[in-house]
Amino acid sequence: MLVCTAARPRAAWGTVCALLLAGTVALTGCQKSGGSGPTASGRIDGTAPAASRTAGFGAVFLAVDECSSRGRETFTEVPCTSERAAARVVARHDGEVKEGPKCPARTDFVLHISESRPAGDEDGDGEVPQGYACMRNLEPPHPGDPGRGGGPRTLVGDCVYGAGRGQVRETACDGSGKRDPEYRITRAVAKRALCPPATQLYVSLGGERPVGCAVRL
Template structure:
């Protein structure tokens, strides 16, 4: 995955009466498991928590590609905040900025996305530590370290072409795939759209906002 170039660090902006909050979205590491028609079984990625806490990011709600952030020590375990990319607390860089959505399946980040964070804005003096706020956009983040579970085939992040899945459509690391597992050759709406090398088109149950309904599985 080619990582976008860094943008110059911008001066921190005071939040004033408007505070922008980072909320860990519960949409990372979506897995799809079931019987022959595969049910949509949303599960979080390794290291994520089911709670959705938040933390002030100090950016006034404006995020751009190349901006950095990291965990907020004052809002554990799921709070995140903005950091300059050279600060000690920075752990991820924004690969892409998407519009916010109340439908988690509608957010589709690019390959190489290690974590997905929803940015919300809270009016007034609340610190947002209990969540809430109005979603403004979504940050598709890539770790600054060498740990990249979102890379194609690594077994984490959102499902993308090049990933591997089990016979029940659950994402797995390609390095551990066996004879009964499949490589994702395409993510399409109809089985007829799968590429010719597809040996197992996996029909998923309907999920509002998701851009695909079929996983085109092929030989690993």
């Protein structure tokens, strides 16, 4: 959860940034190609889905620059030249999302992968370490782009609305989302003192410039 604080005396806010794109493109995996390949199964909700590898297909399941087909319950690794390919892996990390490196800025959704292999693995225990893949759709829409209302990261150009209980959530800046935008993040800085005088909300973004300066729309 990202913590937000009003720049002027008002209730403190917190913000929750979904790891996956909600709605029609939520957890849309790369999809291209027919033929056999590993299948990743998982939930499609507001958290990173768990995906399991059921067949061998290269040294790493969904490695960087590989693609996956789209599915509500399954994500299948397929050639990026296939008609079924829907998204491409832009970054791949071992471990859990909350403990590992952040996905690139314009990631559309994150796929949490739990791999297993019955034979041929490095230490012979039949398991491959868990990890996660940062995915970007091959074609629009790109919810991870600034102002589009989705993606795993909150960026300069994104908009948020008050969600109650001291929280704000991201929404599309053009009003096409389920909720109208109330604030737009205009700048990311190292500390609050560097925000413009017009700033009305401070949003915790993390990284080298962890403070987001937001203004009311």
